[in-house]
Amino acid sequence: MFYTIIGTQWGDEGKGKIVDWFSSKADLVVRFQGGNNAGHTIKIKNKEYKLNLLPSGIIRGKKCFIGNGVVLDPVALINEIKILKKKGIDINKSNFFIAENVCLILSIHKIIDEINELSRGNKIIGTTKKGIGPAYEDKVGRRAIRLCDLKYPKLLKKKINSIVKFHLPRLKKFNYNFNKEKMYKELLLISKKITKYSSPVWKLINDAGKKKQCIVFEGAQGALLDIDFGTYPYVTSSNTSSGQIFAGSGFGERSNNKIFGITKAYTTRVGSGPFPTELKNNIGKYLAKKGMEIGTVTKRKRRCGWFDSVLVKQSIKISSVKNIVLTKLDVLDDLEKIKICVGYKIGKKTYDYFPFDEYLQEKIEPVYKSLNGWQESTFGITTWSSLPKNAKQYIKYIEQLIETRIAVISSGPDRNHTIDRFNLLSKI
Numbered sequence: 001m002f003y004t005i006i007g008t009q010w011g012d013e014g015k016g017k018i019v020d021w022f023s024s025k026a027d028l029v030v031r032f033q034g035g036n037n038a039g040h041t042i043k044i045k046n047k048e049y050k051l052n053l054l055p056s057g058i059i060r061g062k063k064c065f066i067g068n069g070v071v072l073d074p075v076a077l078i079n080e081i082k083i084l085k086k087k088g089i090d091i092n093k094s095n096f097f098i099a100e101n102v103c104l105i106l107s108i109h110k111i112i113d114e115i116n117e118l119s120r121g122n123k124i125i126g127t128t129k130k131g132i133g134p135a136y137e138d139k140v141g142r143r144a145i146r147l148c149d150l151k152y153p154k155l156l157k158k159k160i161n162s163i164v165k166f167h168l169p170r171l172k173k174f175n176y177n178f179n180k181e182k183m184y185k186e187l188l189l190i191s192k193k194i195t196k197y198s199s200p201v202w203k204l205i206n207d208a209g210k211k212k213q214c215i216v217f218e219g220a221q222g223a224l225l226d227i228d229f230g231t232y233p234y235v236t237s238s239n240t241s242s243g244q245i246f247a248g249s250g251f252g253e254r255s256n257n258k259i260f261g262i263t264k265a266y267t268t269r270v271g272s273g274p275f276p277t278e279l280k281n282n283i284g285k286y287l288a289k290k291g292m293e294i295g296t297v298t299k300r301k302r303r304c305g306w307f308d309s310v311l312v313k314q315s316i317k318i319s320s321v322k323n324i325v326l327t328k329l330d331v332l333d334d335l336e337k338i339k340i341c342v343g344y345k346i347g348k349k350t351y352d353y354f355p356f357d358e359y360l361q362e363k364i365e366p367v368y369k370s371l372n373g374w375q376e377s378t379f380g381i382t383t384w385s386s387l388p389k390n391a392k393q394y395i396k397y398i399e400q401l402i403e404t405r406i407a408v409i410s411s412g413p414d415r416n417h418t419i420d421r422f423n424l425l426s427k428i
Helices: 015-025 056-060 074-086 107-119 132-140 147-151 153-173 180-197 201-210 282-290 309-319 389-402
Strands: 002-007 028-031 040-044 047-051 063-066 096-099 215-218 257-264 267-269 303-305 323-327 337-346 349-351 365-372 405-410 418-420
Touching: 002 015, 015 040, 015 056, 015 215, 015 257, 015 323, 015 405, 028 056, 028 201, 040 056, 047 056, 056 063, 056 215, 063 201, 074 180, 096 180, 096 201, 107 132, 107 153, 107 180, 147 153, 147 180, 153 180, 201 215, 257 309, 257 405, 282 303, 309 337, 309 389, 323 389, 337 389, 365 389, 389 405
Parallel strands: 002 215, 002 257, 028 063, 028 215, 063 096, 257 323, 323 405
Antiparallel strands: 040 047, 267 303, 337 349, 337 365, 405 418
């Protein structure tokens, strides 16, 4: 059996705790897309771990893999390993494997990322400026340096020259004097620290699948940031939907896959882009404060709004999600009235889906259904029967709208703050 865990919104859905739960039961945990522009926060026995690149299973001593669909910042990885080792987490060649064909994020990519944002003027995307997009661009442009290239100094130098030559016009335009020799020496030094993890990841995970081992595919960010199906151009540079697990890891087994969608009980997003249910009022401020809505990676304040059933349903359909994990329900506890977006209106026309046309997106008016709040605490509740009546009605109404069952409800940050409604987690 293998499991895929993705976010169904714009990221920050609270995947860390749930991924940790699945990871504790898994034999292997695999990252299949993105870079160090997303993060999970995991709490275990009063200890907090922040992960940006390493799969969550590393905290549990599981075999962890970074697939070819990831773009890897070697400096960030070394720093993350160093921090975790100080906290007593063992990371070695027996429990950590990196796809030999993974493409690297270089120092030049971070500069180009910053240049790209500057050149957009007041229409910035809101990237993390960690070089993710430019690294993917070089991958598609067949200029990228892969992990396996670090073993060959002559090839490495040749590829560096090619990359710098391609980006030179933009560097000159913005008066950047880039030192390619310095980058070459840095990569030679780094190579000794990370090539030891280089492995044929595609083969190892397929062998594990054949042996019926439990594999968890850990998604980063959220489905609405998908390069193809997200709110383009305000998206990330990779596919964040569940179908990416195959191209992003080389795993070939299509059966026995259970896909879980992590979904926040309201909506948040970091950075620019359309947000139909955004609340620019006191309720929005309340959600941000009570939900402690600050980005794990960017430290930027998240924009907050009502639950958007249209967007979540769209993510569910595209990623074939069969079970929803609803998080941060307790943030809504004090509200007298709670709204849910049930559709869109653009001019005189109604929509039951989110159109990709940017012109239309700017004109969306959300259609709301108002429900009574429960105004009592749900924090830490562990059984469905203990939830307030109106909280149950809220959950059931969302299920009806998104046409997918909410199997698990998270009622707080700790692992035991969980309602396993249909005993799904206990059966893993």
